[in-house]
Amino acid sequence: MKTAIIKFPGTTCDNDVLKALNEIKIDAEIVRYKDFDPDKYSSVIIPGGFSFGDYLRAGSIAANTETMKRVREMADDGKIVLGICNGFQILTESGLLKGALLPNLNLKFISKWVNIKVVRNNTLLTKKLQKKVLRMPIAHAEGRFFLNEEEAKDLMVFQYSDEKGNIEEKYNPNGSILNIAGIANEEGNIIGLMPHPERASFNLTSIDGSTDGLLLLRGLKW
Numbered sequence: 001m002k003t004a005i006i007k008f009p010g011t012t013c014d015n016d017v018l019k020a021l022n023e024i025k026i027d028a029e030i031v032r033y034k035d036f037d038p039d040k041y042s043s044v045i046i047p048g049g050f051s052f053g054d055y056l057r058a059g060s061i062a063a064n065t066e067t068m069k070r071v072r073e074m075a076d077d078g079k080i081v082l083g084i085c086n087g088f089q090i091l092t093e094s095g096l097l098k099g100a101l102l103p104n105l106n107l108k109f110i111s112k113w114v115n116i117k118v119v120r121n122n123t124l125l126t127k128k129l130q131k132k133v134l135r136m137p138i139a140h141a142e143g144r145f146f147l148n149e150e151e152a153k154d155l156m157v158f159q160y161s162d163e164k165g166n167i168e169e170k171y172n173p174n175g176s177i178l179n180i181a182g183i184a185n186e187e188g189n190i191i192g193l194m195p196h197p198e199r200a201s202f203n204l205t206s207i208d209g210s211t212d213g214l215l216l217l218r219g220l221k222w
């Protein structure tokens, strides 16, 4: 079965995600948000960008579309739902994932390469990546994850770290609680992260040749 890559007006990363999935031979297609039929797909990715212009709050308008009701049906069936950056914002805004993505502490758009440590492996995408440190870029203005610490500890999957996996406040680019870069629901089938795995998928376009994004995306076929 196929992976759907949903395109809302303002989504910008759909083609890059498709290219990355092609690279690892995952059958996928881009689908316009209004045409999305959950029965046709075994997993779904909501890519990054500026859906509906980031008006109100990033992700809030897309979160209230019929499309997200259909994404919820897929999630309820246990299928993988992955939200990348703006996709993560849409998942929190729609309540599919807990927490909120607030404006970065410095109130600026931050574009830089970061290291993230995989701290939870009971999710469908990270079961083979326990304790791995992945290098990929972030590019966002509203990426400061917030949730009460107790729940955040249980749900967190990725934390900003150094290249050795040390998690310290100085590696936190945006002020996220507990250095959190991504979380998953308890069941581990809905995953959201701010860094972009598709931008760390090709030697040529990666700043230091990192293709760590593919390690994560590969989880779609495990």
Ligand SMILES: NC(=O)CC[C@H](N)C(=O)O
Pocket (backbone or CB within 6 Å): 047, 048, 049, 050, 051, 054, 058, 084, 085, 086, 087, 139, 140, 141, 142, 143
């Ligand atoms: N890279 C993206 O997906 C853009 C992120 C988002 N809309 C923000 O600025 O917070």
